[in-house]
Amino acid sequence: MTKFLKGFLAITAAVFAWSTLEVTGSFIFAEGAGPVSVLSVRFLIATLLFAGVMLWKKQTTGENLFAVEKEDRKKFLLNGVILAAHLLVYWFAWELLDPNLPVIYALFYIYPFILCLISIFYYGEKFSKNRKLALGLGTLGCAFAIELIPAFSLEALNTKGVLLGVAAGLSWVAYLLVGQDIMRKYKPLTIVFYDFLQVFVYVSLFQSPMTTLSEVTFNGLLAIAYISVVASFIAYLCYWIAVKNIGATNTGIAELGTPIFGVTLGYFFLSMSPSLWQIAGLVMISSGLYLIYNEKQVVYDQS
Numbered sequence: 001m002t003k004f005l006k007g008f009l010a011i012t013a014a015v016f017a018w019s020t021l022e023v024t025g026s027f028i029f030a031e032g033a034g035p036v037s038v039l040s041v042r043f044l045i046a047t048l049l050f051a052g053v054m055l056w057k058k059q060t061t062g063e064n065l066f067a068v069e070k071e072d073r074k075k076f077l078l079n080g081v082i083l084a085a086h087l088l089v090y091w092f093a094w095e096l097l098d099p100n101l102p103v104i105y106a107l108f109y110i111y112p113f114i115l116c117l118i119s120i121f122y123y124g125e126k127f128s129k130n131r132k133l134a135l136g137l138g139t140l141g142c143a144f145a146i147e148l149i150p151a152f153s154l155e156a157l158n159t160k161g162v163l164l165g166v167a168a169g170l171s172w173v174a175y176l177l178v179g180q181d182i183m184r185k186y187k188p189l190t191i192v193f194y195d196f197l198q199v200f201v202y203v204s205l206f207q208s209p210m211t212t213l214s215e216v217t218f219n220g221l222l223a224i225a226y227i228s229v230v231a232s233f234i235a236y237l238c239y240w241i242a243v244k245n246i247g248a249t250n251t252g253i254a255e256l257g258t259p260i261f262g263v264t265l266g267y268f269f270l271s272m273s274p275s276l277w278q279i280a281g282l283v284m285i286s287s288g289l290y291l292i293y294n295e296k297q298v299v300y301d302q303s
Contacts, residue, residue, distance in 0.1 A: 007245030080198025096161030107165030144281025
């Protein structure tokens with residue numbers, strides 16, 4: 001398996017795992033849990049999972065994935081702070097804008113475009129015509145696939161929610177750029193474990209454990225456990241494997257493929273028939289993904 005194929009398959013797995021957040025997130029909020037409660041329980045479970053895997057690796061192979069060199073600790077600290085900030089603003093934006101999911105997703109999907117601009121003008125990354133076209137097709141295709149256009153809705157729209165949504169996209173860009181630098185020396189398990197541990201600690205400071213327990217129902221806990229395993233442990237690990245193998249910009253453009261899984265799952269499990277606009281959007285996204293894969297250009301190379 002080539003390095004590019006490994007990264008491409010990893011981001012596909014991450015995107016599939018994240019595509020299930022739509023229904024699960026709305027269900028958890030409907031059960032009465034607030035963003036802080038969701039995040040604290042979610043990242044406690046996910047952190048324990050990562051710690052268990054790393055301990056198993058240490059026992060079986062002798063590899064100490066917990067070790068971080070002194071000169072890199074500030075980078076790990078910064079990355080965890082950025083992720084915690086991103087998650088807080090994203091889930092508060094979700095709570096404020098729900099049920100207007102097209103706007104929620106659209107605000108987040110601006111991040112690949114911003115990431116690519118920073119990579120081009122600040123880091124000097126070279127972009128071929130195919131990669132530029134893939135970014136354009138993916139972004140426009142997402143707008144159609146999530147039904148932002150042509151049926152834009154003002155439902156639940158508010159200034160605070162929109163600003164938080166924009167902040168979520170920008171903070172994710174910062175998280176990727178700092179994390180990509182760390183990836184040059186460390187494995188995905190290490191970076192995600194310390195990111196998740198910090199998120200749990202920071203978020204838990206916002207409210208007492210008793211408040212969290214009072215907000216989380218049994219059904220809500222089951223849903224949070226699901227996103228802890230699938231949309232956190234699996235998704236983030238696969239995401240950083242992708243970044244390590246194909247770079248942040250390729251990973252970001254490939255993440256625009258999320259609506260492919262969202263629309264497909266809605267069709268098979270929720271009896272939702274896609275509109276012609278959605279189908280056109282999915283075709284655009286698929287074309288963009290084909291162009292990215294056909295390029296097989298690894299901008300960020302660990303070796």
